Amino acid sequence: MTAVAQTHTGLSQERGLLRFITAGSVDDGKSTLIGRLLFDSKGIFADQLDAISRAKHKRTVGDTIDLSLLTDGLEAEREQGITIDVAYRYFATPKRKFIIADTPGHEQYTRNMVTGASTADAVIILIDVSKVKLNDNGSVDLLVQTKRHSTIAHLLQIEHVVIAVNKMDLVDYDQTVYDRIVAEYRNFAARLGLKDIHAVPLSALAGDNVVSATDNMPWYKGPTLIDLLESLSVYDACHDEPFRFPVQLVARHNGHEANDFRGYMGRIEAGKVSKGDQLLVQPGGQTATVKDILTLDRSLDSAFVGQSVTILLNEYLDISRGDMLVSAERPASLLKTVKADLCWLSEDALDGRRKYWLKHTTRQVSARVTAVESLLDINTQERRPADTLKLNDIATVSINVQQPLAADAYDQLRSTGAFILIDEVTHQTVAAGMIRIETN
Known part of the structure; x- marks a missing residue:
């Protein structure tokens, strides 16, 4: 497989x-x-x-x-x-x-x-x-x-x-x-x-x-x-970043083979991975060792950012779509409260009483915007308090999520620092967000 x-x-x-x-x-x-x-x-x-x-x-x-x-x-x-x-x-x-x-x-x-x-x-x-x-x-x-x-x-x-x-x-x-x-x-x-x-x-x-x-x-x-x-110089900085691999699909054997094949399919969003590497499964926290890396036609010793691969592990773990395999030495941050800059894209104003779906990499969780901390004035670049967001507003917000997210700051890694909010009823995208993580 x-x-x-x-x-x-x-x-x-x-x-x-x-x-x-x-x-x-x-x-x-x-x-x-x-x-x-x-x-x-x-x-x-x-x-x-x-x-x-x-x-x-x-x-x-x-x-x-x-x-x-x-x-x-x-x-x-x-x-x-x-x-x-x-x-x-x-x-x-x-x-x-x-x-x-x-x-x-x-x-x-x-x-x-x-x-x-x-x-x-x-x-x-x-x-x-x-x-x-x-x-x-x-x-x-x-x-x-x-x-x-x-x-x-x-x-x-x-x-x-x-x-x-x-x-x-x-x-x-x-x-x-x-x-x-x-x-x-x-x-x-x-x-x-x-x-x-x-x-x-x-x-x-x-x-x-x-x-x-x-x-x-x-x-x-x-x-x-x-x-x-x-x-203009364009450097792929993601090559130097810690390994990030959101799981898209868990692949099993076709039912006609004796071997118990179990692979994790997805696209490498940052860094690289090699056979024998120690990985961490987030948000679960289990550790694992890379057994093999498969592409369409062969096995690889190493794979890099941008490649779509299937990763096999030595351990039998409970891993599903939405989990992320990351570098054990440099894991992502686990967030239950997300602080982010949010661009509101919907003609319907933000309703703090409502729940939205937060889509981050391959993970989708229920979320609620608990606070609009400051609304940005485009003309003056000053920030002021606000209770809600309207179409095209840009603000810093706090969002509580039902299950923890394994994420990075957007200014460090775009692919795992970005998310969208989706209306639970209409399934329309209502906002795009950039995660900000404060470092001490």
Whole structure:
């Protein structure tokens, strides 16, 4: 009996694939920017180009192609000229492969932005120069959605932030406007705690500084957007983390064999495991020794993060779906009370009297939000008391769970530090959470 698995050829510190999202307010040009990246990097097929050339909802004049239609795939998106759902696109350059998530700009679709950002290595935050208010005293008023998306990027621990100051053609490529916007954003990012900030002036519609450099902004000496994306370092830190293996399925023999096969199937979320390793079963607390590691077609001496495997143990233990096999030397924290940053995604407000399902890795437990400790003000970054949460609110909360969770702090390990809350009645996802564990 073996698990469906993917072959791992070794550890690579620098990943050739970059996952990034675009974020910003409505009509900042996110879909057009992605369309320009795909078009200029030859990442679209001739039939796709022909289809959008004949599209009835295009917003360009004459024969000019509306590149936003490459990602706005829903009919409602094309009719309204907005992005509603997250659209994923793939393209590659000679130097790197990319997966893009085009996320909505409307505040009501912020939950979709959270979905796209959860697996991203980088975020491109577009700022439309025509919408930014330039004050007489030299300051700049950033849009609320710019602040909201930056806050979410910080909460989700996205490593790289690229500020794309878009539509520079509308201000005659004025360097002063660009410098003021970037300075204001860097001040805001510093208060927020964002560190790796890059800025590029561009025009997605005209193609300035997207894939090719432009003569319109000779004062800008930095890389184009695609050059910047190709140069961002992406290191798989999960290789260095302690072993984490949420059990998805307990595999038994098929009933026609004499051997009593019992294997534990799942995906390695962090670290590595080898034959003979001492493991701990959480939350039960039993210790075990790895007997064998199986993939689809062979036995392995060791397996690494990202692989789907079946683990056999020397001991006969009561292990089921939702349990986690972890490093005996560096186990996860066992939590009965979960402190977390929570993004509320439902149009129905949080009801502290109700129970929700908390889904964490492969484990699902009954839970109740016992306290909203502080609600974050997106504009000021200040926190204030609150009794409930409404759509798009971000807050620090306390949650009691019926059975203990084996978890890590989100800023240490995303895969075992994240969870969602599910409505018990409608089965809709109502919130996404990032676990915070205080260290003494």
